[in-house]
Amino acid sequence: MPVTHTDVIIPTLEGEMPAFFCRPTEGDRLPAVLLLMEAFGLTPHIRDVAVRIAQEGYAVLVPNLYYREGGVTFGYDEVEQGMATMWRLDFGQPMEQDLKAAIAHLKSQPEINPDRIGVTGFCLGGGLTFLAACRFSSDLAAAAPFYGVVFDEWIEAVQDITVPIMLFFGGQDPFINRDRIQQIEARFQELDKAYDLKLYPDANHGFFCHERESYHPDAAADAWEELTQFFRHHLRGKPLVSQRSALE
Numbered sequence: 001m002p003v004t005h006t007d008v009i010i011p012t013l014e015g016e017m018p019a020f021f022c023r024p025t026e027g028d029r030l031p032a033v034l035l036l037m038e039a040f041g042l043t044p045h046i047r048d049v050a051v052r053i054a055q056e057g058y059a060v061l062v063p064n065l066y067y068r069e070g071g072v073t074f075g076y077d078e079v080e081q082g083m084a085t086m087w088r089l090d091f092g093q094p095m096e097q098d099l100k101a102a103i104a105h106l107k108s109q110p111e112i113n114p115d116r117i118g119v120t121g122f123c124l125g126g127g128l129t130f131l132a133a134c135r136f137s138s139d140l141a142a143a144a145p146f147y148g149v150v151f152d153e154w155i156e157a158v159q160d161i162t163v164p165i166m167l168f169f170g171g172q173d174p175f176i177n178r179d180r181i182q183q184i185e186a187r188f189q190e191l192d193k194a195y196d197l198k199l200y201p202d203a204n205h206g207f208f209c210h211e212r213e214s215y216h217p218d219a220a221a222d223a224w225e226e227l228t229q230f231f232r233h234h235l236r237g238k239p240l241v242s243q244r245s246a247l248e
Helices: 043-055 078-089 092-109 126-137 152-160 180-188 217-236
Strands: 003-012 015-024 030-036 059-063 110-123 141-146 164-171 196-202
Touching: 003 043, 003 092, 015 043, 015 078, 015 092, 030 092, 030 126, 030 217, 043 059, 043 110, 059 092, 092 110, 110 126, 110 217, 126 141, 126 152, 126 180, 141 217, 152 180, 164 217, 180 196, 196 217
Parallel strands: 030 059, 030 110, 110 141, 141 164, 164 196
Antiparallel strands: 003 015, 015 059
């Protein structure tokens, strides 16, 4: 599906937040996806993922959450720099306001169906996808976080999640270990919340990104199929197709 893309500006309480926006060249009342970036910033890889999602029939917005840092990006060999910048973010009210502004921007676009907005993200963006589900479920139709660090208070806030959610993790991830994944899953079960969780036993952190040493082709391919089916069902009303993971 042909897509068009452009850079846009999202007004926030603390200034202008640049963003990458892409959408199919045809169609209106489009379902939309808020795509949240990795710790490395709004990289070419993340832009490529946005285009791939748009080719599936969605408008996609990728805010540059490092706008207070000048919108920096890092190479995948600059792990320390990326992590340091990530941890300078304020994950409290400022981040929630940024996410709220990005969702509001999508809802304000005439070509977008405001009732069909999903959110996904990787690494930093995976954690923030989880946060968005906790804080903004009423504005979302689906959430799909990939290997995001989830703070204790966000696990506590699972009680506020009312949106369909699918979580992706790697079994060899040093940042989100099996115990943490079990804590997250136990919280959903304790509250009798519906959720889907895909754990790829041999995959590491960043398994979806083909530019990283941790890239796991089989896990990435399976996760893409799961993600696109999840969004087709919850954002476009298509029936789920039963499939067995090639990794199971």
